[in-house]
Amino acid sequence: MSPDDTPPVDDGSDPRESVRTRVLVIGGGIMGSGIAAQAALAGFPVTVVDVSEELARKGAAQAARALEHAERKGALPEGAREAAVARIDAGIGLRRADGAQIVVEAATERLDLKRQIFREVESIAPPTALLASNTSSLPITSIAEALADPGRLVGIHFFNPVLQMDLVEIIPGFTTRPDITERAHDFARRLGKTVVASRDSPGFVTTRALAVLVNEAAWMLYEGVATKEDIDAAYRLGFHHPMGPFQLVDLVGIDTAVAILDVLWDGFRDSKYRVCPLLRQMVSARQLGRKSGRGFYDYPGARP
Numbered sequence: 001m002s003p004d005d006t007p008p009v010d011d012g013s014d015p016r017e018s019v020r021t022r023v024l025v026i027g028g029g030i031m032g033s034g035i036a037a038q039a040a041l042a043g044f045p046v047t048v049v050d051v052s053e054e055l056a057r058k059g060a061a062q063a064a065r066a067l068e069h070a071e072r073k074g075a076l077p078e079g080a081r082e083a084a085v086a087r088i089d090a091g092i093g094l095r096r097a098d099g100a101q102i103v104v105e106a107a108t109e110r111l112d113l114k115r116q117i118f119r120e121v122e123s124i125a126p127p128t129a130l131l132a133s134n135t136s137s138l139p140i141t142s143i144a145e146a147l148a149d150p151g152r153l154v155g156i157h158f159f160n161p162v163l164q165m166d167l168v169e170i171i172p173g174f175t176t177r178p179d180i181t182e183r184a185h186d187f188a189r190r191l192g193k194t195v196v197a198s199r200d201s202p203g204f205v206t207t208r209a210l211a212v213l214v215n216e217a218a219w220m221l222y223e224g225v226a227t228k229e230d231i232d233a234a235y236r237l238g239f240h241h242p243m244g245p246f247q248l249v250d251l252v253g254i255d256t257a258v259a260i261l262d263v264l265w266d267g268f269r270d271s272k273y274r275v276c277p278l279l280r281q282m283v284s285a286r287q288l289g290r291k292s293g294r295g296f297y298d299y300p301g302a303r304p
């Protein structure tokens with residue numbers, strides 16, 4: 001990319017700074033690919049890494065597809081897609097953190113894995129690099145515990161699909177330094193996102209709200225208060241939600257919802273986070289939602 005290319009997100013700051021700031025995205029799945037697309041669109045050179053070359057390339061290809069989709073919808077200025085795609089590169093191994101000024105981890109939601117990733121990244125990335133986790137439920141302070149300097153880590157929680165969702169939740173851990181949190185806000189602004197700030201409380205703001213919404217709907221179904229179709233219609237038509245809670249949890253994954261409720265239960269020990277047994281039964285039966293082909297609804301075309 002030439003320094004004359006103008007990034008589509010104009011927040012009044014010097015676009016050449018983005019050109020110089022390399023972003024490393026760890027994990028090329030649903031979220032990592034979206035974050036890579038968004039950062040590239042804002043003018044950052046981006047590297048996506050995953051556990052294999054193939055998965056990293058898939059992540060970069062998925063980022064390119066997300067950009068194509070945005071272009072088709074008329075959401076991008078002319079030439080923005082090509083320029084963004086050219087800024088995305090795929091690789092393997094955390095060695096690629098060498099020289100990265102911003103590292104966003106979007107790997108599988110496991111505390112031990114995230115700790116191990118950041119322990120390694122800390123020893124490779126420049127000491128000035130911003131280290132961020134996209135975790136949707138794990139305590140930032142617990143992930144940061146693995147670092148020699150836990151003050152460097154902050155939570156930057158993106159939403160799916162990243163290019164379409166305006167919101168980013170920023171979560172400083174108990175130990176996060178204020179300058180690191182400020183840099184996270186600056187990065188999110190450069191990506192054109194609106195930020196809500198949350199303390200490092202279990203489930204932050206959004207994940208906690210989502211978990212309770214879905215769990216309450218499951219309890220109502222379990223108790224026979226109404227059918228799933230009627231509960232979904234009540235949320236859609238009564239509250240203007242774009243989809244009902246069962247449609248939503250089928251998208252998120254019922255296993256993910258249960259894991260989040262368990263994090264809330266562990267964090268608060270409050271009975272309002274008691275998982276509805278129906279959700280656990282569905283996980284045992286591998287009825288996980290869209291990704292397994294069956295959840296509250298059937299998805300015949302989805303991969304089993």
Ligand SMILES: NC(=O)c1ccc[n+]([C@@H]2O[C@H](COP(=O)([O-])OP(=O)(O)OC[C@H]3O[C@@H](n4cnc5c(N)ncnc54)[C@H](O)[C@@H]3O)[C@@H](O)[C@H]2O)c1
Nearest residue numbers: 027028029030031032050051106107108109134135136160
């Ligand atoms: N899916 C969502 O709607 C959503 C929304 C917000 C946040 N999140 C969070 O984002 C993170 C990723 O979620 P996702 O839905 O993209 O998952 P995903 O399963 O689609 O992708 C995770 C990727 O991480 C890779 N990975 C695992 N170990 C790795 C390692 N050591 N190094 C590099 N890559 C590794 C996996 O191979 C996989 O490609 C999780 O922390 C999740 O909680 C997800």
